[in-house]
Amino acid sequence: MLSVNDTGSGGQPSLESYFGESVAATLLGKVNETKDRKESMSKIQARVQQTVLNDGYEEIKKMIACLEENCFLPNKPVPYRKGGLAAIGAVAVGLSSEHISYFLPDIMHLVIGTDTEQGPFSNDCGEYRIRYLACESLFNIAKVANHELLPYIPTIFDGISRLFADVNTEVRHAAMVLDKLLRDIVTSAAAHGKDQLSKFPAETFVQQLGQRMKFKNPNIRQLCLGWTTLILGINGMEAVRYTPIFINEVFDMLADADDRRDSRHNADSLLDLLLTQVKESPPEQAMQIVFHTLGALAANCEKEDKCIRLCALCWLYEYVYLTPGFTPPGKEEDMDEDMKRMRNLLLGWRKMWGEELPQLLPGIFKCITDKENEVSLMAVDLNNSLLDLAHRLGDSLPVQALVAKLSELLVAQGKRPEGEGPMVVHIACLQWICLLLSDSPAAMLRKETLKELFMPIFESLLHPNDEVVITALRVLAQIMEAKPVEEELCIEDLLPEEECTTAGSASASSSTGSGGSRSDLFTVIVHRLLREFSTHQEMLESRGRLMIRQVCGYLDPQRLYVTVARAIQQEKDRAFAQKLVQTFSWILLTAVETRGLREELLRESEQHPQLLRLAGQPTSEEAKADLPRPLFLELLEPWFHNPTSALALCLWAQQYELASELTGRFASFEPTLDFLQQLDQLVRLLESPIFSRLRLQLLEPRRHPALLKCLLGLAMLLPQAGAFQILRERMHLVQSSLLMEVRNDGEAVPAPSKSGGWWSGGSTNLPDAQADFASLVAAFDRLSKTE
Structure with missing residues (x-):
């Protein structure tokens, strides 16, 4: 038998002294009739209203404290807690909107506590009626508090988001009703201007959204998507700036199963809205969003779900075209403030892309090999756009990081089974190396960089696809034409030890034309190419003519042929030397690329004294x-x-x-x-x-x-x-x-x-x-x- 004393255990006046015996009995679970409960709540409202009229603010504070001591302490029975939730809602209604702000912290402390995982929203709180009454009480409080409730919405949202996954239908419905009211409050605050909207802790709320989006429950996900769409549509909140907080979670929703099509569709619509708002954002804000989301997009390019990969590629593609040009206008000392701002913005974009480019390539290259044609084509287009962007970056390119990543990708592609996908990726890697050689030759032609790239490029010559081989030869030709940074660059710096002796002696004898370093590098690559022909003579027979023609098209054929001729003179394998001569001779006499070489031979035969004498013609x-x-x-x-x-x-x-x-x-x-x-x-x-x-x-x-x-x-x-x-x-x-x-x-x-x-x-x-x-x-x- 429950007893109601005049004072509580902590010395506070009892419930009976504040609300009367019948109300106290109802709150403590002695009376379960619905009619009696409603009458009790009405009495509490009336008592609070009368006390407010008499300026009894401190008296109301004591009422709330009494309710806490008698109904909300953790050791109280379930009926007490249920009664307390109903009573605190009645107190809020009795206060009305004019007076509730003063008491709202104490009220919210009782209803939601400091930790929603342990409060009335938790599944561990007892029977489902407690969770239901918590929603009902909060609904009554929210109706009265209206905009004053805005600071508490993140915490309330954390609680009701749990109830959206509740096993009890009534609890879920109560949570949905409360959620609708909260959305109306936020929308109303936005309509009243920034003064009211400023009470809403948007960043804290978005953090809660991001955490809840990780839950797989479709109801919770729909709740989060709805709120995200809502705050994105509020003028003045600029919620798009919080995109990096939750973008990963929204992308994950695209992989929801077919029985959750609504969630997947809403996630796709939300991503479209987000991307539109990013593109419409002020340039500085757009740059910050791009910078903080590139990593997430790169990771999503490697996800298993097709929709995620395709959407991530589309975002990256739009980011590339969102990027402005990269020519800062004029000198800084000659600029006004607007021009300086523009210059700093451009430099910021350059720095951002320079830092993020290396981590983007693996995901994009993986999508290039995708079995889904739509994904593959989009990845190819994006790669081409990034190549153009990298060209515009100029000296902001992170050469060493890109070379390390490209070298790693080339080696990995060499270990994959043959197929069109690996072939396209192989070509893409080589195209990036060509770009780096063209735009950042000083960094690319350092000894460490060349050594890292040398063997992967030569291994590309063994690829079964001709396009890969042609692109690899183009890379080698660019290196051969360039002048390395280290003037003392030696063959030993690039070749394995067993190849250094032969190539080294040949380099000394074939140093013609311009400076020694260029000749050495040219000769190193020619000798390494001939060594590949020697090791893989089937390659010389099957595609030797194609390769030689390509090299002649990229380089000076005369220099190439003289270097090859001197190498053949030192070749100990006569059978291989015979094959080399036969191949190079056929190219010399038939290829379009060697037409100039043939004309030079004819010119010499008619003008050079030594050849005239050899032909038996007189000379002066x-x-x-x-x-x-x-x-x-x-x-x-x-x-x-x-x-x-x-x-x-x-x-x-x-x-x-x-x-x-x-x-x-x-x-x-x-x-x-x-x-x-x-x-x-x-x-x-x-x-x-x-x-x-x-x-x-x-x-x-x-x-x-x-x-x-x-x-x-x-x-x-x-x-x-x-x-x-x-x-x-x-x-x-x-x-x-x-x-x-x-x-x-x-x-x-x-x-x-x-x-x-x-x-x-x-x-x-x-x-x-x-x-x-x-x-x-x-x-x-x-x-x-x-x-």
Whole structure:
């Protein structure tokens, strides 16, 4: 049997002394009739109203304290707590809006406490009626307090958000009714201007929103989305600036299951609203939001859900186009305040992107390989936009961080199975390296940076996709053309130890043209490329011509060919050297990229004294002055490793005497299938448009007897198959040309000289030419022998 004393346990007046016996009995759970409870609440309201009219503020304070002591202490039974919640709501109604502000802290302390996890909103508080009555009491308080309740809304929201997941339907409904009233209060405060709205602790509330959004319960998520949409729509609150607090949680809602479509749809709509408001924000605020959300967006690009990835890419894409240009106007001392503000803003954007770019690339590259075509295409577009943005950043690029990330990604791509996705990512990485080499050469060409990139780039040459190989060659060409920061950069700085000795000696012998550092770096890469061909000779056979043509297109072909020729001279593997010469020779004589090189060989053959003497043509004394060694002689001796290629080079350079001499030595070679196939290819090459000049010279056989003898010699070496038939038809035309010459001048064709070698011509009649001729033939005999 409950007893009601005149004083409480703490010496305070009892409930009976304040509200009467019947009301006290109701509050303490002795009376359960609904009618009696309503009458008791009305009596409490009337008592409070009368006390307020009599200015009994302190008396009301004591009433509230009495309720706390008798009904709200943790050790009180459940009926007491239920009665206390109903009573405090009645007290608030009795106070009315004019007087409640003075008592509101004490009232709210009783209803929501200091920790909602332990208060009446907690599932641990006992039966569900306590949670229901807490909502009812707060509803009554809110109706009276109105805008005065704004400072307490974050704490109230923390409590009712728990009730949105309550197992009891009545409790959930009560929480929803209270939530609607709270939203109306916030909206009303916004309509009354900033003075009222300033009472609302927006940042604290948004922090609560962010915490509650992490809950998976769909009701809680809908509650959070509704509130977020509400505060974003309030003018003057500028809630968009709080986007970094909850953006991750909103993105996570896009992955909700199909049975939560409303949550997913509302999250998508909220993100659209957020992005629109970010784009419409003042420039300084937009920059801060972008800066603090880039990391979250980068992480969302790697999430499993397609919608999250696609939405994150769209946000990043909009961020790129939100970024202003990067040319600060004029000098700072010449600017007014507005111009200085603009300049500082631009510098802020540059700094922000410079810090964040490296962490964006992994997520974007992962999306490039996405199985969802929509995601993949969006990622490719975003990557292209970022490349353009990085180009505008200029010296603000974080080169070292980007290089470390790109090198890591290249190595990772090399370990992935073949496919279109890895191929596109590989190309994207190489494109970024190209950009860095172009825009930040000083930082990129340091020894540490080159060493980090060197091997991943060369490993890219082994990729099965041609586009990857072409892009890797473009990167190498940019490095080869550049001048490294360290003037003393050595081969050992870039190559593994086992490759340093050979490349180092070659570098010393091939240092031509401009400064030594450039030549060294150029030679290092050429030798490393040749080493790749040696190690992976199937690559030389399958795509060697493609690779060499690309390099010739990016670089000076003459410098490349001279460097390669000198490397071939030092090559110990003669079989590999023969393949190299055959490949480079074919490119030299057929490719568009080497047209200038062919023209240079022709120009030398007609102007260089050393080549004129070798061809048996007279030269002036002045022409014997020291001149650079002709390109033909730079190539010829290395080309002797492949006799057919050497013969083709002689024919192109109009060294017909030497060509006929080499042809005569072909008779001593074993007629292997490979050798005969090369001769066949040579004959067909001579019939191509490239060699039309040579064929026209056959119309004057007396001026070019050595050419005629060379071609006749080839015909004698070839089996009577397709190539032989081609040559025979050509020789029939030559006979007609010879008859025409005889008819024109009445002279017979002079007999060839018997001095010198096989079918020797006029070149051997000059002493200097005889020595050159003999040394070249000796070199041919030495290098053309197979081991």
